Amino acid sequence: xxxxxxxxxxxxxxxxxxxxxxxxxxxxxxxxxxxxxxxxxxxxxxxxxxxxxxxxxxxxxxxxxxxxxxxxxxxxxxxxxxxxxxxxxxxxxxxxxxxxxxxxxxxxxxxxxxxxxxxxxxxxxxxxxxxxxxxxxxxxxxxxxxxxxxxxxxxxxxxxxxxxxxxxxxxxxxxxxxxxxxxxxxxxxxxxxxxxxxxxxxxxxxxxxxxxxxxxxxxxxxxxxxxxxxxxxxxxxxxxxx
Amino acid sequence: xxxxxxxxxxxxxxxxxxxxxxxxxxxxxxxxxxxxxxxxxxxxxxxxxxxxxxxxxxxxxxxxxxxxxxxxxxxxxxxxxxxxxxxxxxxxxxxxxxxxxxxxxxxxxxxxxxxxxxxxxxxxxxxxxxxxxxxxxxxxxxxxxxxxxxxxxxxxxxxxxxxxxxxxxxxxxxxxxxxxxxxxxxxxxxxxxxxxxxxxxxxxxxxxxxxxxxxxxxxxxxxxxxxxxxxxxxxxxxxxxxxxxxxxxxxxxxxxxxxxxxxxxxxxxxxxxxxxxxxxxxxxxxxxxxxxxxxxxxxxxxxxxxxxxxxxxxxxxxxxxxxxxxxxxxxxxxxxxxxxxxxxxxxxxxxxxxxxxxxxxxxxxxxxxxxxxxxxxxxxxxxxxxxxxxxxxxxxxxxxxxxxxxxxxxxxxxxxxxxxxxxxxxxxxxxxxxxxxxxxxxxxxxxxxxxxxxxxxxxxxxxxxxxxxxxxxxxxxxxxxxxxxxxxxxxxxxxxxxxxxxxxxxxxxxxxxxxxxxxxxxxxxxxxxxxxxxxxxxxxxxxxxxxxx
Numbered sequence: 001x002x003x004x005x006x007x008x009x010x011x012x013x014x015x016x017x018x019x020x021x022x023x024x025x026x027x028x029x030x031x032x033x034x035x036x037x038x039x040x041x042x043x044x045x046x047x048x049x050x051x052x053x054x055x056x057x058x059x060x061x062x063x064x065x066x067x068x069x070x071x072x073x074x075x076x077x078x079x080x081x082x083x084x085x086x087x088x089x090x091x092x093x094x095x096x097x098x099x100x101x102x103x104x105x106x107x108x109x110x111x112x113x114x115x116x117x118x119x120x121x122x123x124x125x126x127x128x129x130x131x132x133x134x135x136x137x138x139x140x141x142x143x144x145x146x147x148x149x150x151x152x153x154x155x156x157x158x159x160x161x162x163x164x165x166x167x168x169x170x171x172x173x174x175x176x177x178x179x180x181x182x183x184x185x186x187x188x189x190x191x192x193x194x195x196x197x198x199x200x201x202x203x204x205x206x207x208x209x210x211x212x213x214x215x216x217x218x219x220x221x222x223x224x225x226x227x228x229x230x231x232x233x234x235x236x237x238x239x240x241x242x
Numbered sequence: 243x244x245x246x247x248x249x250x251x252x253x254x255x256x257x258x259x260x261x262x263x264x265x266x267x268x269x270x271x272x273x274x275x276x277x278x279x280x281x282x283x284x285x286x287x288x289x290x291x292x293x294x295x296x297x298x299x300x301x302x303x304x305x306x307x308x309x310x311x312x313x314x315x316x317x318x319x320x321x322x323x324x325x326x327x328x329x330x331x332x333x334x335x336x337x338x339x340x341x342x343x344x345x346x347x348x349x350x351x352x353x354x355x356x357x358x359x360x361x362x363x364x365x366x367x368x369x370x371x372x373x374x375x376x377x378x379x380x381x382x383x384x385x386x387x388x389x390x391x392x393x394x395x396x397x398x399x400x401x402x403x404x405x406x407x408x409x410x411x412x413x414x415x416x417x418x419x420x421x422x423x424x425x426x427x428x429x430x431x432x433x434x435x436x437x438x439x440x441x442x443x444x445x446x447x448x449x450x451x452x453x454x455x456x457x458x459x460x461x462x463x464x465x466x467x468x469x470x471x472x473x474x475x476x477x478x479x480x481x482x483x484x485x486x487x488x489x490x491x492x493x494x495x496x497x498x499x500x501x502x503x504x505x506x507x508x509x510x511x512x513x514x515x516x517x518x519x520x521x522x523x524x525x526x527x528x529x530x531x532x533x534x535x536x537x538x539x540x541x542x543x544x545x546x547x548x549x550x551x552x553x554x555x556x557x558x559x560x561x562x563x564x565x566x567x568x569x570x571x572x573x574x575x576x577x578x579x580x581x582x583x584x585x586x587x588x589x590x591x592x593x594x595x596x597x598x599x600x601x602x603x604x605x606x607x608x609x610x611x612x613x614x615x616x617x618x619x620x621x622x623x624x625x626x627x628x629x630x631x632x633x634x635x636x637x638x639x640x641x642x643x644x645x646x647x648x649x650x651x652x653x654x655x656x657x658x659x660x661x662x663x664x665x666x667x668x669x670x671x672x673x674x675x676x677x678x679x680x681x682x683x684x685x686x687x688x689x690x691x692x693x694x695x696x697x698x699x700x701x702x703x704x705x706x707x708x709x710x711x712x713x714x715x716x717x718x719x720x721x722x723x724x725x726x727x728x729x730x731x732x733x734x735x736x737x738x739x740x741x742x743x744x745x746x747x748x749x750x751x752x753x754x755x756x757x758x759x760x761x762x763x764x765x766x767x768x769x770x771x772x773x774x775x776x777x778x779x780x781x782x783x784x785x786x787x788x789x790x791x
Contacts, residue, residue, distance in 0.1 A: 005547050009461045012453035016473060019466075019554055023474045026558030026581070027481075027510050030574050034503045040571055041502060059494065063420035065358025075567035077640055079717040082725055090569035093501035098425055101505050103564065105644040106343065108729045130346075135734050137346040139356040153275075153488065160488045160496050 042091040044233040049095055049166055050226070051198050052154040052176040053183040057223025059157075060216050061100070064141065071102030072111040072227065085112040085228065086238035092231060095166045107138060112228030119207050122221045144217040145208055151177040172197055184218040185211050201229075243316045244299035246309070251397045255296045258401065262408075263289035269433070277419050278433065278493040284415055288408050313386045317399035319675050321379025322668055323765075324407055325372050326758045329661075331414075332367025333751040339364050340747045344740040354418040362417045362429045368656065369427065369519065371410045376664045377523040378403055378445070381468045383671060384530045385449060388465055389456030398448050405441040409434055421493045425508050427515050428482050432495040435483040442479070446472050463546045467526030470554050474518040482511035502569055510561040517557035520655065521623075524663050525553075525592055531667040532616045533599055536606060541598035545591045552588025556581045563634035566643060575636070582634030586627060593624035611684065611691040615666030618695060622658025626651060641717070646736070647709025650702050657698040657750055665690065665757055672761050678771075682763035690753045690760070697749030700742055708739035 008014055034040050050058060061067070074080050076087045088111050093099045102109075117125075121132060126144060129136040154176035158168045172179070175193055182190025186204045188211075195202055203225050208217035228234070244252065266289060269282025341348050342357045349355045382399055386392060393399055412434040416422065422429040430438075449472060453461060485495035499507050533540050540546060562570060562578030597620050600607055607617050629651050633642050642648060669687055673680055681687060715732040719725060 002544060002547070006460070009466070010459055012450055012461060015461060015466065016450065016469060019470050019473050020477070022551060022555045023470070023558050024477070025555065026560075027477075030559065030562060030577060031503070031506055031510060034506055034571070034574070037571070062422060062424040064353075064356065065361055065417075065422065065424070067424055068358055068361050068426075071644055073568050075640070075643075077567055077717070079719075079725060083716070083729070088569050090502040093505075093569075095500060097500045097504070098423065098497035098508065099501050099504040100424065101565075101568065103426060103644070104648065106733075109644075133730060135730050137343050137733065137740075139342070139346060139349070139358065140351065141356070142351060143353055153492070156488045156492070157494070157496075160486050163486045164496050164498050165500065 040090060041094055042089050042233060042237075044089075044091040044231040047091060047094070047231040047233070048199055048202075049168060049172075050230075051183055051194060051202060051222070052151070052158060052172075052180040053219050053222045054226050055157055055161070056149055056151070056154060056180060056216075057219035057221070058100075060144070060220045061223060066110075067100045067102045069102075069104060069106035069138070070108065070110045071105050072099075072109065073101035074109055074111050080109070081238075084109045086234040089234050089237060091233055092228070095161075095230075097161060097164050097166065107136075110224070110227055114225045114227040114229040119205060119221055119225065120209060122224055123208055123217060126217065126220065141220075144220055145215055147216040149180070149214045149216050149219050151180045151214065154180055169197075180219075181214055183222060184208070184214055187211065243320065244296050245302040246305050246316055247296075247396050247400075248304055249300075251395070252296055252300050254397050255400070256293060256300070259289045259292040259296065263293065272491040273493070274491075276492050276494075277416075277421050278431075278491060280419060281412055281416065281421070281433070281493065284411065285408070288411065292404060310392065312392070313383075314393045314396055314399070315383065315386075315675055316396075317403050318379045318383045318671075321375050321382070321403050322672060322675065322761065324403070325375035325379060325664070325668070326754075326761055328367055328371025328375055328410065329754045330751075330758055332364055332369075332372050333747070333754050335360055335364040335367055337744060337747045337751050340740070340744040344737060344744055353420065359417050359420060362422060363414050365427060366410070366413045366417070366429065368661075369515075370413065373520065373523075373660060373664070374406060374410070375403075376668065377468075377471065377519075377527070378406060380527050380531075380667055380671065381471075381523070382448070383675075384462075384464050384468065384526065385452050388458065388462035388530065389452055390458055391452055391455040393448060394451040394455065398444050402441055402445045402448065405437070405444070409438045409441060412437070416493070423483070423485065423495065423497065425482060425497070426512055428479070428508070428511055431493050432483070432485050432487050433493070435479065435485075439476070439480060442472065442476050446476065462530075463540065463543075463550065464526040464529040466550050467522045467529065470550070471518050471523035471526065474514065474522070474554070474558075478511045478514050478518070482507055502571075505565055505568070506562060506570060506574065509564040510558070513561035513564060514557055516655070517553065517560075520660050521557075522553065524660050527667045528592075528596055528616065528620065528663050531663075531670045532596055532613075532620070535610070535613045535616065535666070535670045536600055536603040538599050538601070538603050541595050541601070545595040549588040549591035549595065552585070552591070556585045556588065560585055560634065563639065564643075566636050566639040579634050579636055583631050586631040589627035589631075590624055593620050593627070596620035596623075611687040612666050612669040612681075614691055615662050615669065615694075618691075619659050619662035619666060622654060622662060622698070626655040626659060629654065641713040642709060645709040645712040646705045646739070647713065650705025650709055653698070653705065654702045657694070657701060661750075661754075662694060662698075665694065665753075668757075668761065672764050676765055676768035678764055678768055682760050682767055686756055686760045690756045693749050693753035693756065697746045697751075697753060700746030700749065702746075704739040704742035704746060708736045708743075711735055711739075 074084045074088045125132045126141045128140045129138040155173045158173045158176050162168045178190045179194045183194045183204050191204050207221035208215050263286055266282050266285030270279050273279035339360050413430040421431050484498040487495040559581035560578055562574045563582045566575050607613050712732050715727045
């Protein structure tokens, strides 16, 4: 071996090719099959896409770095299932570009936080977490309620997601801005379009507590309230196991 | 430094900086309704600054011909200074975010100052700002010495160094504004990623061109590691950052991959950013500066070969150990775990090779804090790679994952290994670069050594304690068969450790400030000696070079 290597280390190009070849194998073997083996992601015909308001909320969640302290991946361990709910399935994040599984729980897992608390609790907690949970160390996000939500380019956001494989229809893309407004304004004429396009089960509420002006708080709470509720595949899997 | 460039190189610098300024202006106009517009202005201001710097010295006389018989070290010098600036910035933010977990209101009621935006400023600041600049600076130094060849031209190393720092500025300023892809350690958005690819290609070309001109028949082991660092980081960076932007006028992009495939790609990237950015590159540093400083040859050539190819091959399989018990298929988890455990062999071969090299020089380790930095770094490298393999075991990971144990492990590596080997190497390199007999104050190096070691130990012990307590509290059941603790109970239990961690970080940060002062004073010593016309210490390195090469 030393003789072979002595030759190899006399050639810069040879060495470069050797490094690329040797290092490429691992990733190729582990990643490529994930796209081709069908069992990797379960089937969930009821799985719906995020509404434009939820997309905007998800982008705020990313922007504020929430993923640094909150995971969205319940592992197949007894204590996690008892604490957070049925373990996460791959299909539940199949429209998540990028995924937000997280790597650290300074705060609790949020994979199934949707519907666990009221909108009012979420808003109060985001404005000052210590008003609701005195021992919390979470930052305050009071400005979310002050900031208006930008909706004029949500159609472009949905279109970009369609390009990477999320099944948004032309109808959804064309009405993205109106749907965002309608979802947080149940009494407005735009509200019916949201349920028509995204299903009857979609939350249509004044998430931040006040109808009318659309805020970043509306979007983030709408997103938090849909976490774990895009499909009931995980609940079905859990029931089947029992 | 500009006067060291030839007139045609100065012209090239103006043209390239001008082109980048135009790109910045275009970003500012197209993205005027989005945060990418703000980044356009930053690019514009940055490149105008470079233009101003070059233009004021444009009419200086041509540099003397005999420069071609010397190594070209100006970019290395600038890289050292930049690395120390980023070290202070990155570690300051590290202390701040650490403090926020103990005192959450220790900040302003403003978006830019919240934990989630400050944290990537810390991680990118230390990894890419401090680590990256130190890697570029030392690699250009080591490359020339071990090849006995001057860099092929004077423009491209500046392009790499300044271009890379533009990337770092875009990254950090983006986080404050809320521009992030959310992929850990790959947060910068698509346009910054594209820019880094261009910079990286030029960096690779410098490497390969210099190696082609080398007068040593063999490529030295340090260069194997630097090359692996450059090549594999390029592969990882390109694949993990594949994304579709919302439009050319939007900073936001959507990752090409989703869900489980994205998770696997991200941790294939994330773990190998540790392997090839934070390990391979710094092993390159270790393989040059440690034997140089100790005055001993590397202990074993065979061990070097085994550990190099072992690390290059096996690390790329290990990423999936970040995803144990998740929705990732179990066969991938098992592969990741297996390779992570075997990886201990080449890792310990490297650490052992370094420590065995010190045999016969232990009295120097005792007396010389610079060499002691490198020795402690090799020890921490051995410890944290053992810990890493241990934590990759599924059963251990079920306890450690999502807890502070991971943070402790990362910092054992980042503070104990990466930062210590860097400080050791820089303390060795700085007097050579500025042609001084020694650093300004060896006593301050000693002070820095103890600050860094104490800081690291406090930090790591605090996080081991908090991580294991956290993990145990989450899975403890009471007699009636229900979970014993609420989540908030576990958080309250963390508080003393979060305070201790902040103190440890403060020690380490103080050490970095001391180091910056010491290095700065060494530079001033050199300037004063030049001004007084005194001869600076001549480092006999240029004899190997022939003009015109």
